[in-house]
Amino acid sequence: MAAFDVIVVGVGGMGSAAIAHLASRGLRVLGIEQFDIGHARGSSHGITRIIRLAYFEHPSYVPLLRRAYELWRDLEAGRDEPLLHITGGLDVGWPGSEVFEGALRSCLLHDLPHEVLDARELTRRFPAWHPAPNVQAVFQPEAGFLTPERCIEAHVAHALQRGATVHTNERVLAIEPHAGRVVIRTDRGEYEAGQVVVSGGPWMGDLAPTLAPLLVPERQVLGWFDITESSPFAPNAFPVFILDADEGRYYGFPEYGVPGFKIGKYHHRYETVHPDTMDRTCHPDDERVLRDAVSRYFPAANGTVSASAACLFTNTPDEHFIIDRAPEAPEVLLVSPCSGHGFKFASVIGEIVADLVETGATSQDIDLFRLDRFPRVLR
Numbered sequence: 001m002a003a004f005d006v007i008v009v010g011v012g013g014m015g016s017a018a019i020a021h022l023a024s025r026g027l028r029v030l031g032i033e034q035f036d037i038g039h040a041r042g043s044s045h046g047i048t049r050i051i052r053l054a055y056f057e058h059p060s061y062v063p064l065l066r067r068a069y070e071l072w073r074d075l076e077a078g079r080d081e082p083l084l085h086i087t088g089g090l091d092v093g094w095p096g097s098e099v100f101e102g103a104l105r106s107c108l109l110h111d112l113p114h115e116v117l118d119a120r121e122l123t124r125r126f127p128a129w130h131p132a133p134n135v136q137a138v139f140q141p142e143a144g145f146l147t148p149e150r151c152i153e154a155h156v157a158h159a160l161q162r163g164a165t166v167h168t169n170e171r172v173l174a175i176e177p178h179a180g181r182v183v184i185r186t187d188r189g190e191y192e193a194g195q196v197v198v199s200g201g202p203w204m205g206d207l208a209p210t211l212a213p214l215l216v217p218e219r220q221v222l223g224w225f226d227i228t229e230s231s232p233f234a235p236n237a238f239p240v241f242i243l244d245a246d247e248g249r250y251y252g253f254p255e256y257g258v259p260g261f262k263i264g265k266y267h268h269r270y271e272t273v274h275p276d277t278m279d280r281t282c283h284p285d286d287e288r289v290l291r292d293a294v295s296r297y298f299p300a301a302n303g304t305v306s307a308s309a310a311c312l313f314t315n316t317p318d319e320h321f322i323i324d325r326a327p328e329a330p331e332v333l334l335v336s337p338c339s340g341h342g343f344k345f346a347s348v349i350g351e352i353v354a355d356l357v358e359t360g361a362t363s364q365d366i367d368l369f370r371l372d373r374f375p376r377v378l379r
């Protein structure tokens with residue numbers, strides 16, 4: 001049986017970063033991925049992912065984000081194409097809304113450069129916007145987007161250059177901890193390691209069944225809408241955004257990579273699914289959810305849907321991440337359930353994983369991600 005210091009199960013957003021950082025520390029690393037690298041069946045495809053500092057979800061994410069930005073910049077150094085594109089970011093909502101107030105709170109607490117815009121100023125600065133008259137926006141100039149498929153490829157290339165082994169199209173069937181070692185059984189063989197990192201994204205519930213109630217996969221749909229006039233949606237004229245609106249919470253991007261205006265809605269149609277059987281077709285009901293916001297707030301993009309993608313969130317009950325040792329198996333590190341907002345952190349999560357595997361501790365504050373915040377499930 002081949003033996004490694006550490007095996008990473010799932011080489012997607014988090015797993016690719018983990019193998020890169022683990023291999024950089026000189027550890028013998030095996031990454032096992034059930035599909036190809038950069039595939040479109042998990043949580044990390046769709047050309048773009050928002051990265052932002054004005055974190056409405058909780059101010060304690062901001063120090064992690066500062067480190068994530070540094071590590072993304074390190075990763076893209078020497079590459080032909082950028083991985084991180086800065087466009088500025090808008091967090092928009094009515095006064096009192098979670099997005100607007102939370103983003104403002106993070107800016108004030110962490111002294112982030114920002115401006116507060118009213119609806120009129122929002123349209124004047126960014127003419128694609130037709131917001132409701134009562135909204136306010138936090139503009140934070142350091143926000144932008146990452147190109148997730150390219151980021152994963154870059155992390156995997158980095159890991160391979162540093163001696164990691166990566167197996168693709170191989171499915172992990174069992175993770176068996178035995179007194180300080182872990183045996184991994186796959187559809188192709190068996191491997192042994194001192195520690196295992198489980199970063200299975202929407203399949204986490206299958207890989208850690210006792211924790212499945214904390215790891216709920218949910219279907220999401222992204223749409224690219226044809227635009228009548230592209231200039232207001234160009235990356236230098238249209239910041240990435242999060243919008244709390246009457247219709248729900250939306251997020252969107254400037255035109256990049258695929259023609260059209262890309263928009264999604266958090267939790268989309270609230271459909272709990274299994275990733276093996278999820279419906280990946282975009283139906284008229286899916287389009288309607290997105291068009292409700294496009295037609296009202298971005299009328300210059302109210303054209304036909306030229307492309308779409310189905311993707312998966314993996315939601316924890318409080319929508320904060322899980323990065324912790326498995327209960328009763330300290331050799332197994334569970335990493336992810338990123339509840340629809342994790343990709344931007346992959347670079348720093350990879351570094352945190354390497355810290356935890358190598359030394360058992362990290363200087364980053366990851367208390368928010370502990371499993372014991374769910375005592376009822378752990379009981």
Ligand SMILES: Cc1cc2nc3c(=O)[nH]c(=O)nc-3n(C[C@H](O)[C@H](O)[C@H](O)COP(=O)(O)OP(=O)(O)OC[C@H]3O[C@@H](n4cnc5c(N)ncnc54)[C@H](O)[C@@H]3O)c2cc1C
Nearest residue numbers: 010012013014034042043044050172201311338342343344
């Ligand atoms: C539509 C959508 C929009 C989003 N927008 C943003 C955004 O703008 N900004 C942001 O920061 N985040 C965003 N997110 C969230 C972010 O993309 C995810 O948190 C992140 O990609 C999760 O990465 P992961 O590594 O956990 O999962 P994945 O990238 O899916 O990786 C898990 C991997 O494990 C593999 N695997 C699973 N089981 C096995 C097994 N048994 N054997 C071998 N391999 C296995 C899978 O094949 C997969 O490759 C969005 C998510 C979605 C779906």
